[in-house]
Amino acid sequence: MEKLPAEGTQARRFGKTRFAQSTAVLEDYAELIADLLASAGEARPTDIARRLGVSHATAIKTIARLKRAGLATARPYRGVFLTEKGHALADRVRVRHRLVVDVLRALGVPSEAAEADAEGIEHHVSEITLKAFAQFLKLRG
Amino acid sequence: MEKLPAEGTQARRFGKTRFAQSTAVLEDYAELIADLLASAGEARPTDIARRLGVSHATAIKTIARLKRAGLATARPYRGVFLTEKGHALADRVRVRHRLVVDVLRALGVPSEAAEADAEGIEHHVSEITLKAFAQFLKLRG
DNA sequence: TATAAATTGTAGTATGGGCTACACTTTGAC
DNA sequence: GTCAAAGTGTAGCCCATACTACAATTTATA
Ligand SMILES: [Mn+2]
Ligand SMILES: [Mn+2]
Ligand SMILES: [Mn+2]
Ligand SMILES: [Mn+2]
Numbered sequence: 001m002e003k004l005p006a007e008g009t010q011a012r013r014f015g016k017t018r019f020a021q022s023t024a025v026l027e028d029y030a031e032l033i034a035d036l037l038a039s040a041g042e043a044r045p046t047d048i049a050r051r052l053g054v055s056h057a058t059a060i061k062t063i064a065r066l067k068r069a070g071l072a073t074a075r076p077y078r079g080v081f082l083t084e085k086g087h088a089l090a091d092r093v094r095v096r097h098r099l100v101v102d103v104l105r106a107l108g109v110p111s112e113a114a115e116a117d118a119e120g121i122e123h124h125v126s127e128i129t130l131k132a133f134a135q136f137l138k139l140r141g
Numbered sequence: 142m143e144k145l146p147a148e149g150t151q152a153r154r155f156g157k158t159r160f161a162q163s164t165a166v167l168e169d170y171a172e173l174i175a176d177l178l179a180s181a182g183e184a185r186p187t188d189i190a191r192r193l194g195v196s197h198a199t200a201i202k203t204i205a206r207l208k209r210a211g212l213a214t215a216r217p218y219r220g221v222f223l224t225e226k227g228h229a230l231a232d233r234v235r236v237r238h239r240l241v242v243d244v245l246r247a248l249g250v251p252s253e254a255a256e257a258d259a260e261g262i263e264h265h266v267s268e269i270t271l272k273a274f275a276q277f278l279k280l281r282g
Numbered sequence: 283t284a285t286a287a288a289t290t291g292t293a294g295t296a297t298g299g300g301c302t303a304c305a306c307t308t309t310g311a312c
Numbered sequence: 313g314t315c316a317a318a319g320t321g322t323a324g325c326c327c328a329t330a331c332t333a334c335a336a337t338t339t340a341t342a
Binding site: 163195199202217218 | 297298299300301302303307308
């Protein structure tokens, strides 16, 4: 019967990390597509690919995964759109990204390093940790 | 000629994140194998698999990758060993892991969340950020 | 409007990291 | 010493993410 690793074990922690990793790409795409929709009015595969630094073929495949996950829709040759669920994800991810960068900056990390590291770190910050980050920034004014 | 994304671009940041991700698994294996070697005198695939929460077949495949990367050696039915390079990596990773957990704790994150989140975050903390973390902990006593 | 350029989509390939199933070796209990 | 249990290794599968190459469509320019 017992299937999942017990609470507080190393196995459980590694499992959480693997799960976070599996959603990281979807989160970044959702955030980026929301950005493009807001700033340019549309999100084209080529723009997405350029901003991510991958080939357009790779971007298109991941967009297909976003669709399967119910996060996005697309009209051929007309760009990508976010579902309600996709927009909600993008919003959460944007806020979290900002908060992670702000905390790193507050800890004395230079801007560019903070932005670069946050791009990876953000996907591994739990709700609990996020709350602690917000509290830290608030207290520290 | 121009191949890599320019400094300070989003594409460059995403690329760094992808690279960090590709080394994350190797780092965790190296750290864990060093732990097992120190505490039990040997590092068996099954022990590694159990600690990571994956099947032994998965562990064995990743151990093969460690060998290809020159980080480990293995004798059939006798366990896994780290090369000098592997030991050096394990040492760096252990120190970094500790530092990330300590910073999270200092920011008010509860122990278990700090340990869990650090398992993913650690792989995305640059040298520059690591220095800032150390400095922060030092100043703050 | 015809044609060239850019974009988009698809096909095929590689690598990585999961899994289960099965065979073989070692270890441990009797 | 025998034999069962545990551990180890291999094979074959799936999915995600990357790439290049090529075809189809759309957009822009002459
Ligand atoms: Mn990111
Ligand atoms: Mn981000
Ligand atoms: Mn880790
Ligand atoms: Mn670790």
